[in-house]
Amino acid sequence: MKRILPAWVRPRALIAVAVAAAILAVLPFIHGNRYWHNQLTETLLAIATALAWNWLGGYLGQVSFGHAAMFGVGGFVAARLQIAVGVPMIAAWIGAGVIAGLYALVWGHPTLRLRGPYFSIATIGVGEATRLICTYWVWLTGGSSGMSLPVQVQLKYQLYWYALALALIALAASYALRRSPLGLALLAIKSDVDAAGDVGVSSVRLQDLVLFLSGMTMGICGGFYASYYSFIEPGDMFGFARSISFVLMGVIGGIGTIAGPAIGAVIFVLLRNSLIATYPQLYLGLYGLLLIFVILFEPLGLTGLYMRVLRRARPDLGVTGIAAPESAAPAIGVTPPVEQREAK
């Protein structure tokens, strides 16, 4: 009997995602509310970015504080391609994605070899340098005053379904990267890059591949953002706050888990849009507090919380402290509680 799907795809997960996608696809016709329509579009875009960030930050454990660089490059390249060359929207997104992915490789190929926190520190520099260069690179970005795309009200409405497709593709890629045989190699690299090399894992190639995919997806999301808002400027696109938002979504939802960052993105957008109206100055501060609490009490975020509840409610499932092989979250961002009492 020939299988249609690879053995590592669980039918239950596939059905759950298909049902959710179908509901989301018809939802706008049911609620008919423009505000919610926009909120959902933003949320779906945030989901795609959070998942793409998580491939590098979660699966490989290389936490990037500079992912806005690829988001911004994607946005401006896509906008410029559409305005100056007249490239169709989707083609411009993809072209911008490829350029953003290549840009990620330019700085990432050398810096991914750094160990520990040094990669993260380097990404802060990359993010800020990119922001400054693009602020002064007027013919690409329009400088501080930014650039505009023609406003198309109908298109903005339709972009909801494009965002849905983007989020679904990112989710499928998240699942494939983690569940396919490649996923084990990525976790091995995250755990011990030298030991991984000693058993034949080509860490340089895999790290570069994941970085490219992550940067490319970020670039496509940036292109989408440009089309959606019709106006972009470097201070917002490349801002440190944006880079931090990707980290926050991942951490809130569960860094390194398959779908956690997607849930984190939903919470993030909900909180942001309710807080920004009432406490416009405070909302980043509140995120900082949230970040501290998550890291202190539940390093795996909402996914960790869910697993803790599951352990209480269903002890028979044998969910372990680290991650159950069959749970939704086998990949983790924290060192397991090793009992360091080795025999002398």
Next chain:
Amino acid sequence: MTAVLRAEGLSKRFGGLKANDNVTLSLEKGQILGLIGPNGAGKSTCFAMLAGSIPPTSGRVFLGDQEITGKPAFRVARAGVVRTHQIVRPFANLTVMENCTVAAAECSGRDDAGSRELAREMLRFVGLEKRRNDYPAGLTLAHRKKLEMARALSCAPKALLLDEVIAGVNPVEAREMVALIRRIRDEKGISILMIEHVMAAVMSVCEHVVVLDAGKLIAAGAPKEVVQNAAVIEAYLGKKHA
């Protein structure tokens, strides 16, 4: 006899320190070769060069007829030279089974199902099959050392480099380890180069021994002869005992 793994004039300098100085050794097919020497003699440096973890300053390494000098560790592992670590380094976020599966998938050239089959076979071989769904954090030191060996074996190596797999385990477990090392050679046909401090184990399991001191090869031969060699006794115990 044909050499599986051969080092010719390997040297490694760390600044002014010569960690390895013109080391030449040859691991024959089906041999269990011991690499001994006092602490700081350069044994682990020699291993690291053979396995591609660090490039030699000068000298060459051959796997059969193929030169592997200076190749990165993952290529050396795929070619068939796999090492274990003195301080075990399991992938803490993978189960015991997954630890071996990833090695099999990268090195053995088998597909997904084949890799898992090989990994499970190797876990059975070292006696860890029952623990396959546990995480390494829950294993005893002896079991973690066995996991390290099973993971290396899952690469289907031609030459296996064992770095102190017996040191640190209790006497019963040590006897098991010695038996396991013999079985790897006898049943799997894999040639073994082992660093070991537990001399009783070296005497019983190694057919041939080479001795490093201060980066230089000072003796080679059958274990019984080597331990009576004046230079070796001097290296371990000092001049007045030689």
